[in-house]
Amino acid sequence: MLRSSREAALWSIGILVVLLYALIPVLWILSLSLKPADQLGDRRFVPQEFSFENYETIFNTETFTRALVNSVGIAGLATLISILLAAMAAYALARLDFAGKALILSGALAVAMFPPISIVGSLFNIWREVGLYDTWPGLIIPYMTFTLPLAIYTLSAFFREIPWELEQAAQVDGATPFQAFRKVIVPLAAPGVFTSAILVFIFAWNDFIFANTLTSTDEARTVPAALAFFTGGSQFEQPIGAISAASIVVTIPIIVMVLIFQRRIVAGLTAGAVKG
Amino acid sequence: MSERRRSERRLAWMLCAPAVIAMLIVTGYPIGYAVWLSLQDYDLRFPDDREFVGLSNYADVLTSSIWWGDVWNTTIITVASVSIELVLGMAIALIMHRAIFGRGAVRASVLIPYGIVTVVAAFGWRYAFDPASGFVQNLPLISDTAAPLTERGGSLAVIVLTEVWKTTPFMALLLLAGLALVPDELHEAAKVDGAGPVQRFFRITLPLMKPAILVALLFRTLDAFRVFDTVYIQTAGANGTETVSILGYQVLINRVNLGVGSAVSVLIFLAVILIATFFVRGLGASTARQRGEAA
Numbered sequence: 001m002l003r004s005s006r007e008a009a010l011w012s013i014g015i016l017v018v019l020l021y022a023l024i025p026v027l028w029i030l031s032l033s034l035k036p037a038d039q040l041g042d043r044r045f046v047p048q049e050f051s052f053e054n055y056e057t058i059f060n061t062e063t064f065t066r067a068l069v070n071s072v073g074i075a076g077l078a079t080l081i082s083i084l085l086a087a088m089a090a091y092a093l094a095r096l097d098f099a100g101k102a103l104i105l106s107g108a109l110a111v112a113m114f115p116p117i118s119i120v121g122s123l124f125n126i127w128r129e130v131g132l133y134d135t136w137p138g139l140i141i142p143y144m145t146f147t148l149p150l151a152i153y154t155l156s157a158f159f160r161e162i163p164w165e166l167e168q169a170a171q172v173d174g175a176t177p178f179q180a181f182r183k184v185i186v187p188l189a190a191p192g193v194f195t196s197a198i199l200v201f202i203f204a205w206n207d208f209i210f211a212n213t214l215t216s217t218d219e220a221r222t223v224p225a226a227l228a229f230f231t232g233g234s235q236f237e238q239p240i241g242a243i244s245a246a247s248i249v250v251t252i253p254i255i256v257m258v259l260i261f262q263r264r265i266v267a268g269l270t271a272g273a274v275k276g
Numbered sequence: 277m278s279e280r281r282r283s284e285r286r287l288a289w290m291l292c293a294p295a296v297i298a299m300l301i302v303t304g305y306p307i308g309y310a311v312w313l314s315l316q317d318y319d320l321r322f323p324d325d326r327e328f329v330g331l332s333n334y335a336d337v338l339t340s341s342i343w344w345g346d347v348w349n350t351t352i353i354t355v356a357s358v359s360i361e362l363v364l365g366m367a368i369a370l371i372m373h374r375a376i377f378g379r380g381a382v383r384a385s386v387l388i389p390y391g392i393v394t395v396v397a398a399f400g401w402r403y404a405f406d407p408a409s410g411f412v413q414n415l416p417l418i419s420d421t422a423a424p425l426t427e428r429g430g431s432l433a434v435i436v437l438t439e440v441w442k443t444t445p446f447m448a449l450l451l452l453a454g455l456a457l458v459p460d461e462l463h464e465a466a467k468v469d470g471a472g473p474v475q476r477f478f479r480i481t482l483p484l485m486k487p488a489i490l491v492a493l494l495f496r497t498l499d500a501f502r503v504f505d506t507v508y509i510q511t512a513g514a515n516g517t518e519t520v521s522i523l524g525y526q527v528l529i530n531r532v533n534l535g536v537g538s539a540v541s542v543l544i545f546l547a548v549i550l551i552a553t554f555f556v557r558g559l560g561a562s563t564a565r566q567r568g569e570a571a
Contacts, residue, residue: 014371015378022385025400025441026392028411032403045411089295097281098288104296111299113552115502117521118545119306121313121528121537126306144302148295177287206393208505209521213529224395228509240409247396254391262384269446270453 026251033244040240054245064246066218067226071250074136074222075204078143083197086151087189091181093152094159095167105156112149116209119145124213134215139222142210147200154199154268158192159185195264198257205254223250307545313538320532333539342523343540347547350519352432353507354500357439361496362489364440365447372448373455386445394442398509401438405430428516435517438506443499447492454488455481494555498548520544 028045035042036051058064093101123142124133132138162185170180211225221229227246230239258265317329337343372382389397404410407423414420424430458481466476482489504521507513513522524544528537 011371011375012378014367015375015382018368018371018382019385021441022388022445025397025404026388028404029396029400032409041409043409043411043414045414085295085298088291092288092291096284096288096291098285100289100292104292107296108299110552111303113498113548114303114307115521115541115544115548117502117504117524118310118541118548119303120524121534121541122306122309124528125313125534126309141302144298148299148302152295177284202391208393208395208508209525212508213525224393224505227395227399240403243399244403247393247399251392251396254393255388258387258391259384262380262387265387266383266449266452270449 026255029244029247029251032240033248035241037241054241055249057239057242058246058249061242063218063221063226063230064223064242067221067223068249070136070218070220071205071222071224074139074143074220075201077136078140078147078204079197079201081140082144082147082151082200083155083193086148086155086196087193089152090155090159091185091189093156094162095164095185105152108149108152111145112153114145116142116145120209120213123210127214134217134219136220138214139207139210139220142214143204143207146203146207150203151196151200154196155189155192158196158268159189161192162188191264192268195261195268198261198265199268202254202258205250307542310538310541310545313534314542316535318533318535320534329535333536334543336536337539337543342518343520343543345516346518346520346523349432349517350501350503350521353436353439353503353519354497356432356436357443357500358493358496360436360440361444361447362493364444365451365492368444368448369451369455372452386448388445389442390445392442394505395509397442398438398506401434401441402510405434425510426515431511431515431517435503435506435510438510439500439503442506443496447496450492450495451485451488454485454492457488458484490555494552497551497555501548501551502544520547 031045031047032040033054034050034052035047036049036053039048042048089104092098093104119142123138127133127138132141166188167180167184170184171177175183206224207222208224208228211220211222212228215221215225218226223246227243230243230246314333315328315330316326317333318326368382368386372379372386375382402425404412405424407413407421412418413422422430424434462480462484463476466480471479502521503519504525507517507519507522508525511517513519513526518526520540521544524537524540527533527540531537
């Protein structure tokens with residue numbers, strides 16, 4: 001397609017606006033996190049002086065370091081379990097012929113739409129009775145309500161793209177359906193599984209409502225919930241610098257992952273939603 | 277052959293069973309339990325007074341002005357953020373679709389808000405508008421002493437802004453996938469017939485993208501209706517910004533009134549089903565058609 005230079009200039013402006021749109025709030029938190037305490041109120045977008053004191057503070061605060069460990073562990077385990085269960089189901093959905101396929105897919109979609117607040121009260125009460133309140137499993141289990149449907153959708157979309165003739169070839173050579181699954185399909189499916197795992201991890205990492213309602217101490221409180229409970233010197237003072245530094249610490253790994261795997265992540269996100 | 281088919285079906289159900297059972301347990305059981313709790317007078321401060329009261333908790337909620345006020349707030353936030361996201365998301369999708377250069381940069385940068393923890397985004401925007409530390413009031417044309425998070429209109433605007441910032445990328449990516457399904461030849465043909473870019477957008481692109489738009493709207497509307505994190509961090513429901521999810525939280529967790537709180541929870545669940553049914557029923561035909569083609 002031919003384009004005039006005026007049109008090209010318009011698109012460039014558009015691109016610039018999108019870049020600024022995405023980056024400004026992140027740069028703003030980064031800026032706050034690098035301001036020394038006495039300049040937090042200077043209201044400048046760019047710090048006058050750079051200081052790492054906020055980072056030193058949070059890494060010396062047990063509430064934060066424990067929350068970081070909890071976040072990594074809980075989101076990691078929730079991802080692992082849901083990817084394992086979903087990979088089996090997605091294989092069947094993408095590959096095998098059986099009645100009830102549509103039912104499972106629409107069921108998963110219905111579960112994905114589920115409002116977390118609707119089960120928070122029940123879980124709060126049950127967890128206190130069975131001793132799961134304020135524990136890792138107490139969060140990992142409710143995370144299945146959103147990690148499983150997401151994993152099933154993205155994985156079955158990825159699995160549909162796999163060259164399945166190879167599986168048939170293996171079966172012709174005498175492999176059972178299960179051997180074909182394990183020896184041929186698993187290596188082919190690995191990239192899609194990995195991408196889905198990143199997406200699921202981001203969702204679990206992001207959770208606030210369950211982490212806020214089903215924990216009460218450093219035992220299982222994740223970073224988003226810990227951020228909401230950070231307190232300053234007095235109850236009227238919010239530790240802006242510490243919260244900003246903690247925010248940057250939990251944001252950087254996600255941004256790095258997203259940037260490295262952006263192409264696949266876009267494919268996973270849209271395939272799951274559009275083809276579902 | 278039929279033996280193989282049978283073993284295939286058996287394998288399929290064996291593979292699906294763990295995920296299906298897990299989803300049933302983690303959602304079905306708690307929502308059932310919530311319905312049961314909602315029929316009782318059950319306040320954790322007075323556990324001995326627990327008794328079955330039928331639908332009276334629902335009557336209490338549905339006749340309270342707080343509930344309806346919160347429904348209204350949630351509706352304002354949902355409608356405002358989803359409609360702004362649709363327009364912005366479409367613009368970003370068009371930029372990603374048509375840009376000659378910088379495509380990768382745009383795609384990478386729109387994924388950043390998507391990857392950021394909602395609580396972090398909410399803090400970022402809250403501090404940006406804070407009269408004591410924020411940079412926004414330092415900008416030209418904006419009053420130095422403006423404190424949007426202390427009054428209703430300003431608070432709602434900041435909440436909507438945060439939601440829009442965070443979730444427009446998802447909308448844009450879904451719409452981009454829809455744009456890719458519009459054949460270039462149609463545009464070329466229309467161009468030959470003398471149709472301008474605006475006409476082509478409204479006459480060709482939009483109608484062909486209808487299924488993608490509806491799917492994106494469905495996802496985002498349900499998501500926006502559940503809004504909790506942003507409101508909790510920015511106002512905690514103050515200044516007349518309480519949403520239904522915040523109300524559920526207040527009653528269940530702060531006031532530990534499990535009976536009334538569960539009634540709120542069940543009502544939110546029913547509202548979500550209502551919204552989903554509206555989308556799927558009223559607008560489902562075109563999605564089904566597209567799904568048939570994609571399969």
